[in-house]
Amino acid sequence: MDSVLDDISHRRYNPLRGNWILVSPHRTKRPWRGQEESPSGNTLPEYDPGCYLCPRNQRSGGAQNPDYKDTFIFINDFAAVKEDQEDYESAKSEDKSSLLLKAEGVKGKCYVICFSPAHNKTLADMSIKEISVVINTWQNLYRDVQQNTPFRYIQIFENKGESMGCSNPHAHCQAWTTSHLPEEPAAELHNLIEYRRRHNSCMLCDYLVLELEKKERIVAENDGWLAICPWWAFWPFETLVISKKCIKNILELEGERDVELFAEIISIITTKYDNLFETKFPYSMGIHQAPLRGTDEEHAANHVHFHFLPPLLRSATVKKFQVGYELLAEPQRDITPEQAARRLQALSTELYRDKLD
Amino acid sequence: MDSVLDDISHRRYNPLRGNWILVSPHRTKRPWRGQEESPSGNTLPEYDPGCYLCPRNQRSGGAQNPDYKDTFIFINDFAAVKEDQEDYESAKSEDKSSLLLKAEGVKGKCYVICFSPAHNKTLADMSIKEISVVINTWQNLYRDVQQNTPFRYIQIFENKGESMGCSNPHAHCQAWTTSHLPEEPAAELHNLIEYRRRHNSCMLCDYLVLELEKKERIVAENDGWLAICPWWAFWPFETLVISKKCIKNILELEGERDVELFAEIISIITTKYDNLFETKFPYSMGIHQAPLRGTDEEHAANHVHFHFLPPLLRSATVKKFQVGYELLAEPQRDITPEQAARRLQALSTELYRDKLD
Ligand SMILES: O=P(O)(O)O[C@H]1O[C@H](CO)[C@@H](O)[C@H](O)[C@H]1O
Ligand SMILES: O=P(O)(O)O[C@H]1O[C@H](CO)[C@@H](O)[C@H](O)[C@H]1O
Numbered sequence: 001m002d003s004v005l006d007d008i009s010h011r012r013y014n015p016l017r018g019n020w021i022l023v024s025p026h027r028t029k030r031p032w033r034g035q036e037e038s039p040s041g042n043t044l045p046e047y048d049p050g051c052y053l054c055p056r057n058q059r060s061g062g063a064q065n066p067d068y069k070d071t072f073i074f075i076n077d078f079a080a081v082k083e084d085q086e087d088y089e090s091a092k093s094e095d096k097s098s099l100l101l102k103a104e105g106v107k108g109k110c111y112v113i114c115f116s117p118a119h120n121k122t123l124a125d126m127s128i129k130e131i132s133v134v135i136n137t138w139q140n141l142y143r144d145v146q147q148n149t150p151f152r153y154i155q156i157f158e159n160k161g162e163s164m165g166c167s168n169p170h171a172h173c174q175a176w177t178t179s180h181l182p183e184e185p186a187a188e189l190h191n192l193i194e195y196r197r198r199h200n201s202c203m204l205c206d207y208l209v210l211e212l213e214k215k216e217r218i219v220a221e222n223d224g225w226l227a228i229c230p231w232w233a234f235w236p237f238e239t240l241v242i243s244k245k246c247i248k249n250i251l252e253l254e255g256e257r258d259v260e261l262f263a264e265i266i267s268i269i270t271t272k273y274d275n276l277f278e279t280k281f282p283y284s285m286g287i288h289q290a291p292l293r294g295t296d297e298e299h300a301a302n303h304v305h306f307h308f309l310p311p312l313l314r315s316a317t318v319k320k321f322q323v324g325y326e327l328l329a330e331p332q333r334d335i336t337p338e339q340a341a342r343r344l345q346a347l348s349t350e351l352y353r354d355k356l357d
Numbered sequence: 358m359d360s361v362l363d364d365i366s367h368r369r370y371n372p373l374r375g376n377w378i379l380v381s382p383h384r385t386k387r388p389w390r391g392q393e394e395s396p397s398g399n400t401l402p403e404y405d406p407g408c409y410l411c412p413r414n415q416r417s418g419g420a421q422n423p424d425y426k427d428t429f430i431f432i433n434d435f436a437a438v439k440e441d442q443e444d445y446e447s448a449k450s451e452d453k454s455s456l457l458l459k460a461e462g463v464k465g466k467c468y469v470i471c472f473s474p475a476h477n478k479t480l481a482d483m484s485i486k487e488i489s490v491v492i493n494t495w496q497n498l499y500r501d502v503q504q505n506t507p508f509r510y511i512q513i514f515e516n517k518g519e520s521m522g523c524s525n526p527h528a529h530c531q532a533w534t535t536s537h538l539p540e541e542p543a544a545e546l547h548n549l550i551e552y553r554r555r556h557n558s559c560m561l562c563d564y565l566v567l568e569l570e571k572k573e574r575i576v577a578e579n580d581g582w583l584a585i586c587p588w589w590a591f592w593p594f595e596t597l598v599i600s601k602k603c604i605k606n607i608l609e610l611e612g613e614r615d616v617e618l619f620a621e622i623i624s625i626i627t628t629k630y631d632n633l634f635e636t637k638f639p640y641s642m643g644i645h646q647a648p649l650r651g652t653d654e655e656h657a658a659n660h661v662h663f664h665f666l667p668p669l670l671r672s673a674t675v676k677k678f679q680v681g682y683e684l685l686a687e688p689q690r691d692i693t694p695e696q697a698a699r700r701l702q703a704l705s706t707e708l709y710r711d712k713l714d
Contacts, residue, residue, distance in 0.1 A: 165678025321522025
């Protein structure tokens with residue numbers, strides 16, 4: 001990288017999302033006197049009788065959880081979208097009202113997936129084998145909704161930590177399926193398709209080669225996956241994890257070995273994150289892949305990857321706020337992605353909590 | 358509005374920004390056991406010797422504040438952009454590296470504007486006259502940077518409250534000028550121009566007429582401005598405040614009367630916000646207007662408006678988290694904009710804190 005970018009304010013372009021990010025390398029020197037997050041404690045019990053996600057306990061909706069042994073999946077008791085509701089589409093005429101007050105109905109289904117019966121185990125605490133079961137659960141769900149529902153997309157995501165709106169520390173992710181392709185995967189798909197038409201190759205394959213060559217933003221790597229702080233990272237320690245094979249969805253992982261490699265990279269990243277500030281590192285994470293149904297081109301242009309979006313900036317308690325300027329003008333970051341990658345790469349893959357025992 | 362939208366999940370289109378928002382009216386019933394914000398206290402002193410924004414005090418950079426009497430403007434000691442730095446533009450060839458690792462230098466200047474010498478006065482506590490002085494300060498700054506700098510855009514914004522990353526309760530806003538047009542105003546401008554070409558009228562003028570006619574989303578109104586929860590609001594109590602005259606930038610406000618009407622609508626909205634949960638309501642707020650320099654079409658397509666983006670959802674302590682699904686798939690909201698507008702409209706314009714005296 002042109003080293004002048006370590007010193008000057010600049011914008012970087014995100015060709016996957018199609019937007020610019022303002023980078024201000026100097027700004028980390030700013031003193032912080034604002035809100036601090038409460039660092040997460042390490043002292044959760046293995047079973048919490050008050051937790052609605054623990055085995056055998058009752059949920060808010062009234063149902064009782066089974067005595068599950070690995071993962072457990074159920075329909076969100078307070079789902080944002082539902083399978084059954086009235087149909088709706090606003091008028092499609094060209095009058096001002098239909099132009100400016102446009103809406104469409106959305107059907108779908110929201111799932112919650114507990115990673116483990118243990119109340120106190122996050123992905124970083126789990127074994128490769130245990131994480132592999134989580135991945136298998138994602139695969140089964142993808143297959144099931146693709147075969148048995150009319151929905152177009154499934155967004156698998158995890159909110160981890162109180163500062164990421166997670167209301168229960170019992171590790172779990174969610175999967176929302178919807179009748180439409182949502183904004184973010186739609187924007188990525190649009191750009192992937194355009195790139196493919198123009199350059200006759202896959203954007204993420206090309207980007208993978210480039211990052212392996214430059215070696216400036218690598219966080220971790222195994223035979224199946226590359227984890228980097230992407231050139232265009234917005235969140236301080238954001239990572240993009242790209243499959244080395246150009247697979248279109250998680251069903252195209254071949255056999256146990258592929259699943260294990262996937263589990264391993266998840267384990268490495270979540271461990272490094274926790275080690276960075278010796279805390280249970282908060283983040284939102286999500287997988288982008290091919291729509292459940294779509295055109296051949298939409299399928300072909302995809303390349304499975306996942307995004308980790310963690311808010312912490314300087315310590316277990318000081319996060320980056322994405323507020324006024326970021327919301328009203330342009331995303332802005334303080335450290336460069338190269339600086340973030342160097343720090344993450346240097347960290348051990350042994351969890352700090354385990355060493356304490 | 359088609360009342361079925363009060364009951365079903367749907368998406369609404371934002372023609373100004375060009376994106377969709379998922380609306381889930383049912384979801385407010387969800388119990389909340391996650392992070393709570395600390396409500397803001399009302400007991401700040403009028404002068405705080407430890408505050409770097411109070412008159413006569415020293416700032417982090419070392420400079421001493423003057424004994425100012427109304428507003429006070431200075432260059433941010435930890436600016437995200439600067440006037441003087443090396444020039445930079447990445448190579449414009451068509452090789453993969455220039456395509457995927459694209460950057461450009463950004464110059465600019467960051468200002469901080471204190472609203473008042475009083476440490477404990479927010480916009481809601483200030484008189485119309487005092488707010489008018491703030492508006493005059495914005496106008497003078499706009500004129501000054503337009504005449505004396507080469508920059509293309511000025512983003513005036515306020516982060517208010519700890520949960521919006523504000524590190525000092527002494528009321529102030531910021532103004533960042535940059536050599537480029539940032540993402541958000543650029544996207545709006547693009548859509549305003551397209552609309553104008555297609556329909557030969559101004560999108561925000563048309564929208565204003567429509568909202569005055571429908572009367573379903575109005576929060577407040579005076580002779581100069583209309584404040585609504587827009588059809589496509591993303592934040593729970595988001596408002597869009599539109600000038601009734603189709604002015605292009607804040608310099609086109611004519612005379613004292615126009616400035617007073619502007620000050621009055623700011624006073625009304627910030628007071629209603631504080632009254633909603635009887636707290637100093639956090640938000641990010643910003644003004645969108647014509648670029649400092651641009652084409653005639655870019656100027657003509659504009660229409661001054663400002664956005665209030667407040668995070669609180671249910672009480673002074675429970676906010677809406679925009680996390681996993683919102684970041685990775687699509688913005689999502691729980692109450693409808695119509696429900697939010699009804700609540701805000703019904704609130705008094707007399708500040709709850711004043712009644713307590
Ligand atoms: O400039 P401040 O007030 O120190 O900082 C605040 O506003 C900036 C502009 O929205 C953000 O980049 C920061 O994350 C936030 O803490
Ligand atoms: O579904 P949960 O975990 O109750 O809620 C959390 O994740 C959702 C999806 O990102 C968000 O809409 C909520 O604001 C957040 O608190």
